[in-house]
Amino acid sequence: MSTWKGKARPTWSLRGVPVWWTENDLTAGRRIVEHKYPGQDVLGTEDMGRAPRRFTLSGELLGADVFEQQERLLKAVETKGPAKLVHPYMGEIMVVVAESGLSLRYSTKEGGMVSVRLTCVRHDQSRQAAGPTAQPxxxxxxxxxxxxxxxxxxxxxxxxxxxxxxxxxxxxxxxxxxxxxxxxxxxxxxxxxxxxxxxxxxxxxxxxxxxxxxxxxxxxxxxxxxxxxxxxxxxxxxxxxxxxxxxxxxxxxxxxxxxxxxxxxxxxxxxxxxxxxxxxxxxxxxxxxxxxxxxxxxxxxxxxxxxxxxxxxxxxxxxxxxxxxxxxxxxxxxxxxxxxxxxGLPQRTLWTPEAPTPVMTAAHRLYGDDPAMVLRGIEDLPARNRLRHPLFPETGAPLEVLSHV
Structure with a gap:
């Protein structure tokens, strides 16, 4: 057996439900916004932060109880909240299943087998919005x-x-x-x-x-x-x-x-x-x-x-x-x-945009890839600074913002 196969697990699992592994894909990158200008041969780009890592795993459910295995997998996929994925190479990873992320295929030529394809996104626990917590x-x-x-x-x-x-x-x-x-x-x-x-x-x-x-x-x-x-x-x-x-x-x-x-x-x-x-x-x-x-x-x-x-x-x-x-x-x-x-709270500070910057772009620049802070910034910036138009803040005017925690 070659070295790479020796390191791989024969199965992957979601919430403890095993699937025989056949192949997997991983996509990663940056979130890039393209700015296109009419009548110009120039394309502007803006980096909005790291894109979430997306895993696509394929495999098979085998055996006489294949439909019982299928029901357990469906329940694991449809359960609310992050799930533990045991990846063939990367080990344990917390993920959330993408919308319509599970595909099951049946064939009359392959009895006792269900082909599985699962797409999920890595769940970064350190960057999640704060929900209800226990009283300190x-x-x-x-x-x-x-x-x-x-x-x-x-x-x-x-x-x-x-x-x-x-x-x-x-x-x-x-x-x-x-x-x-x-x-x-x-x-x-x-x-x-x-x-x-x-x-x-x-x-x-x-x-x-x-x-x-x-x-x-x-x-x-x-x-x-x-x-x-x-x-x-x-x-x-x-x-x-x-x-x-x-x-x-x-x-x-x-x-x-x-x-x-x-x-x-x-x-x-x-x-x-x-x-x-x-x-x-x-x-x-x-x-x-x-x-x-x-x-x-x-x-x-x-x-x-x-x-x-x-x-x-x-x-x-x-x-x-x-x-x-x-x-x-x-x-x-x-x-x-x-x-x-x-x-544990953000500081109020001043930020001066160097060029005309829509509020949504400003929030992404200030808070990177933290979705909770970005959404809060989109609402907070116009209200805090009494902007006349949230899409066109005044150039060079300092804006009061909350720092990133």
Whole structure:
């Protein structure tokens, strides 16, 4: 037996279904676009990246159970997703079967045999579009720390809001503070009944304040459906709005009065508890939204990380021991998560085409043979740069683009 036959396997297989090998073809090359110009004897070409390797294998199914073998092969070909091809020479290769890629031929002259011809394309796993993935561990930890932060402010309000046994005007002052907090922009919030809530005591007040910082209590926030839970798309604008609310609520905390009566001091302290409590719940909501957000670029992820971590750090200056530790843990978890997120995202950068370049051509030049990034670029370039005509961007004008990951 010659050397080349000694190295070849007698069969090839797809998803474990063997076929006796007779011959195979392999085609490869580059994806070239030809530019033809009327009235000119010049042909321009443009390299659009590597073409996928295409395998064509021929073989035979043999034996008394040939039709059972045929059914197994048909099932292997029609199963969704990449398949493992064991090539006679190249060994194991992940492929996808081309449309109408399987041909079976029968002959009355050759009983007990089915001729097979299979065409498939190599599946490059490293260049596939990202699909739904498992929730990252950093996201889970950041979400848990953010929820725990809200829990710590539940306990903070229950522990520090003092209303029982005090004059009615102290409760009225707390209710007025709660009304003022509910009137804070940027949201039009579905109002709570402040006097009844205050009369119910600290735990009820904490639950009411926490409910204010949820999407279902928002009448109108840009980019957010106020009737549904926050999803990955609405998380980024919700985080920004929650940070705004946290800052404005903290600013409403009254300053302690030196030399005032005991009841007056308690009334001011209650106002500070309510303001800091709402601010803490807003920070908790912002951190939870930051954990769920899906920024499009590393710069957006880094900016979100800076905004959330700065707000949490600022709150730590006024926090007691319990809420301080919860704020610190949430801050560390959010920074860890968004740092990891930013590392896997493209960067926003500027690219200046040297000649008139249609958007489709520009996307191929920028992103090579990555089909997911090319398709994203074709949609993203006109929208990001507000091009008047996507087929004819202005020559020499820098375009904002996302770098290739």
């Amino acid at each position: 561990a950093t996201e889970i930890l950041a979400s848990r720390a953010s929820v725990s932060l809200g829990d710590s402010f539940d306990a903070f309000i229950a522990r520090n809001l003092r209303l029982s046994g005090l004059p009615g005007w102290v409760q009225a002052a707390a209710a007025a503070t709660l009304d003022g907090l509910q009137a804070l922009p940027p949201w039009t919030i579905a109002r709570l009944a402040s006097p009844e809530l205050i009369a119910a005591g600290g735990p009820a007040v904490a639950a009411g304040l926490r409910a204010l910082v949820t999407p279902t209590r928002i009448a109108s926030v840009e980019g957010i459906d106020g009737t549904a839970p926050i999803d990955a798309v609405g998380a980024l604008p919700f985080a920004r709005q929650a940070l705004t609310l946290a800052t404005r609520a903290a600013a409403m905390a009254p300053v302690s009065l030196v030399g005032g009566t005991a009841n007056r001091t308690l009334a001011l302290a209650n106002g500070a508890v309510l303001a800091r409590g709402l601010s803490g719940f807003a920070l908790s909501a912002a951190a939870q939204a930051a954990a769920r957000a899906r920024p499009e670029s590393a710069q957006i992820a880094e900016a979100l990380m800076g905004s959330v971590s700065s707000a949490l750090t600022e709150a730590m200056w006024e926090a007691d021991d319990d809420t301080y530790h919860a704020l610190a843990q949430a801050r560390a978890a959010v920074i860890t998560h968004l740092t990891a997120t930013a590392a």
